[in-house]
Amino acid sequence: MSEGKPIALDAMGGDHAPHEIVGGAVHAVRERGLPVVLVGPPRVLYEALADHDATKEIPIVRAEEALAMDEGALASLRRPRSSIAIACHLVRQGNAGAVVSAGSTAGIVATGRLRLKGQQGVLRPAIAVALPTRPKPSLLLDAGANAEVKPEMLLQFAHLGAAYAETAYGIGKPRVALLTIGSEAEKGNKLVRRAHELLQSSPALHFVGNVEGHDLLTGAADVVVTDGFTGNVALKTMEGAVRYAFDELRQAVESSRLSKLGAVLQRSALRDLAHRLNAEAYGGAVLLGLNGTVVIAHGAARAQSVSAACQLAADLAKGGIVARIGERIAATHRTHRLW
Amino acid sequence: MSEGKPIALDAMGGDHAPHEIVGGAVHAVRERGLPVVLVGPPRVLYEALADHDATKEIPIVRAEEALAMDEGALASLRRPRSSIAIACHLVRQGNAGAVVSAGSTAGIVATGRLRLKGQQGVLRPAIAVALPTRPKPSLLLDAGANAEVKPEMLLQFAHLGAAYAETAYGIGKPRVALLTIGSEAEKGNKLVRRAHELLQSSPALHFVGNVEGHDLLTGAADVVVTDGFTGNVALKTMEGAVRYAFDELRQAVESSRLSKLGAVLQRSALRDLAHRLNAEAYGGAVLLGLNGTVVIAHGAARAQSVSAACQLAADLAKGGIVARIGERIAATHRTHRLW
Numbered sequence: 001m002s003e004g005k006p007i008a009l010d011a012m013g014g015d016h017a018p019h020e021i022v023g024g025a026v027h028a029v030r031e032r033g034l035p036v037v038l039v040g041p042p043r044v045l046y047e048a049l050a051d052h053d054a055t056k057e058i059p060i061v062r063a064e065e066a067l068a069m070d071e072g073a074l075a076s077l078r079r080p081r082s083s084i085a086i087a088c089h090l091v092r093q094g095n096a097g098a099v100v101s102a103g104s105t106a107g108i109v110a111t112g113r114l115r116l117k118g119q120q121g122v123l124r125p126a127i128a129v130a131l132p133t134r135p136k137p138s139l140l141l142d143a144g145a146n147a148e149v150k151p152e153m154l155l156q157f158a159h160l161g162a163a164y165a166e167t168a169y170g171i172g173k174p175r176v177a178l179l180t181i182g183s184e185a186e187k188g189n190k191l192v193r194r195a196h197e198l199l200q201s202s203p204a205l206h207f208v209g210n211v212e213g214h215d216l217l218t219g220a221a222d223v224v225v226t227d228g229f230t231g232n233v234a235l236k237t238m239e240g241a242v243r244y245a246f247d248e249l250r251q252a253v254e255s256s257r258l259s260k261l262g263a264v265l266q267r268s269a270l271r272d273l274a275h276r277l278n279a280e281a282y283g284g285a286v287l288l289g290l291n292g293t294v295v296i297a298h299g300a301a302r303a304q305s306v307s308a309a310c311q312l313a314a315d316l317a318k319g320g321i322v323a324r325i326g327e328r329i330a331a332t333h334r335t336h337r338l339w
Numbered sequence: 340m341s342e343g344k345p346i347a348l349d350a351m352g353g354d355h356a357p358h359e360i361v362g363g364a365v366h367a368v369r370e371r372g373l374p375v376v377l378v379g380p381p382r383v384l385y386e387a388l389a390d391h392d393a394t395k396e397i398p399i400v401r402a403e404e405a406l407a408m409d410e411g412a413l414a415s416l417r418r419p420r421s422s423i424a425i426a427c428h429l430v431r432q433g434n435a436g437a438v439v440s441a442g443s444t445a446g447i448v449a450t451g452r453l454r455l456k457g458q459q460g461v462l463r464p465a466i467a468v469a470l471p472t473r474p475k476p477s478l479l480l481d482a483g484a485n486a487e488v489k490p491e492m493l494l495q496f497a498h499l500g501a502a503y504a505e506t507a508y509g510i511g512k513p514r515v516a517l518l519t520i521g522s523e524a525e526k527g528n529k530l531v532r533r534a535h536e537l538l539q540s541s542p543a544l545h546f547v548g549n550v551e552g553h554d555l556l557t558g559a560a561d562v563v564v565t566d567g568f569t570g571n572v573a574l575k576t577m578e579g580a581v582r583y584a585f586d587e588l589r590q591a592v593e594s595s596r597l598s599k600l601g602a603v604l605q606r607s608a609l610r611d612l613a614h615r616l617n618a619e620a621y622g623g624a625v626l627l628g629l630n631g632t633v634v635i636a637h638g639a640a641r642a643q644s645v646s647a648a649c650q651l652a653a654d655l656a657k658g659g660i661v662a663r664i665g666e667r668i669a670a671t672h673r674t675h676r677l678w
Contacts (some may be wrong), residue, residue: 214579233551
């Protein structure tokens with residue numbers, strides 16, 4: 001299938017494109033043994049590859065246009081020859097196994113929907129984000145692709161997430177939970193009450209019930225489903241709260257004379273942790289439900305994170321995530337006959 | 340008006356009722372000079388007051404029933420003589436200036452709506468929570484009273500929150516923001532796009548635009564409005580993320596031999612901070628929009644937090660928050676003629 005096919009890496013997406021993206025490609029090829037093609041303006045990319053002495057290791061596919069980080073969904077329609085559009089095209093034609101881009105999320109989602117199209121039976125593609133729980137990450141979806149959803153979409157998001165957890169983490173029966181504002185079934189709004197019924201009556205899902213915001217980072221479930229509005233607010237709130245906690249800690253330490261020594265000693269442990277939170281919370285965003293895997297790297301991604309995103313894309317493609325989702329969605333149609 | 344009237348303190352709500360609640364009443368009376376009446380079973384409360392040698396300082400109003408912490412909205416209908424119902428009744432009759440309870444939020448909201456009724460023109464009461472930003476707290480509302488809302492309610496929440504910020508923090512023109520998933524006006528779902536229009540066209544509000552989840556703890560606005568579903572998820576996600584950050588930090592410290600000394604030194608600064616986050620994030624929940632002020636203390640509140648909640652209730656009552664809200668809502672009706 002897509003095994004062995006290269007990753008189509010959008011060289012022009014991200015705050016540090018193209019140099020860190022090219023650096024990530026070189027790392028993925030040399031350190032991980034992954035096949036990668038770079039998509040972007042050939043002259044620029046050739047020079048960047050030459051800096052790594054890698055012009056003979058990594059092929060370039062031409063794309064002279066690019067979506068800017070502040071361009072949204074509409075720009076993707078106006079730029080059929082953008083680097084992200086060409087990367088999607090390579091997957092559509094069977095010449096690449098998956099797409100990786102650190103470009104703007106809105107642009108990637110719009111381009112992916114347009115160029116790769118949704119899988120048969122999938123109502124809406126969704127963004128799954130890996131939260132830094134232990135021992136394995138919990139997947140939160142939808143993290144922002146769909147601000148307005150129907151209960152049936154939440155049921156599908158559960159299947160998209162379960163397929164991801166199986167493929168990327170080898171979890172046999174992923175525990176699926178529904179994000180709401182009380183653990184009882186009758187809590188929440190109309191959307192989640194109906195979604196709760198659908199999830200509960202799905203034999204192909206291991207539904208463990210409702211979870212609340214404070215459960216997101218405890219590893220209470222492998223997959224947490226929500227609408228893209230709530231998911232995006234929760235994700236960004238989490239990001240802000242972690243940053244806040246570290247800032248407060250720094251101030252608490254600095255205001256106490258006794259603990260100044262402690263601050264010096266802990267500095268490296270703290271920095272490692274902050275880095276890990278940032279990388280893990282956003283390194284693993286995947287657009288699911290299209291005819292091809294699209295990994296969305298963080299806009300600020302440097303070479304190491306880009307390389308990790310290529311690994312994730314390769315793992316998902318090799319594990320046949322698109323086919324797994326297709327099977328799950330087809331089975332859901334047979335069970336529910338809802339749409 | 341309500342100045343000088345006592346606070347009606349529900350002695351039977353909360354994990355540590357009645358002893359910590361009674362302790363809080365004693366603290367509020369002796370250290371803060373606030374008049375307080377305790378509502379609950381007289382014999383039990385008399386004995387608890389006797390432990391503090393305070394039987395002559397604090398009056399007791401009889402209520403033999405109580406709502407359990409796990410009882411929700413329905414129980415409040417079945418218990419017209421519960422301590423929280425009697426406390427509301429005291430305010431309704433003009434015998435108390437405000438209510439404080441550490442009982443279950445759902446029970447307090449349902450009882451408050453039933454016994455105090457909504458203010459004229461207020462579509463829905465909302466819960467405002469003070470977030471620990473600096474220099475002054477940001478108010479987030481609705482934090483969970485209304486899982487399903489209309490855009491006009493979000494506009495009203497802005498006025499409820501602005502009245503709170505004026506009254507409790509003396510902010511002249513509170514900056515109001517709308518919580519959504521992108522800073523541009525067209526981002527978000529139908530609800531927030533329409534609410535954005537309403538907020539923008541309100542001359543009586545200082546609307547500063549959209550904010551995202553990561554802005555909640557930066558003090559970007561004095562009042563952040565959202566629906567009760569999103570608000571509750573955001574608040575609990577914040578709580579979970581802060582706890583997660585501290586847990587991760589502890590582990591990072593423990594795994595490094597060098598930084599063990601640092602951990603010892605920092606222990607007290609850390610504990611202080613964790614305590615402050617917990618107390619501040621939840622000590623200031625206020626149910627707004629009823630004919631009377633209801634402060635919801637944290638269920639785990641100890642005497643100090645109960646006393647602080649009494650202070651907040653007294654400040655809001657003394658500042659005439661109910662009248663301020665009434666004026667704002669009346670003016671909104673004249674401006675918008677929406678309902």
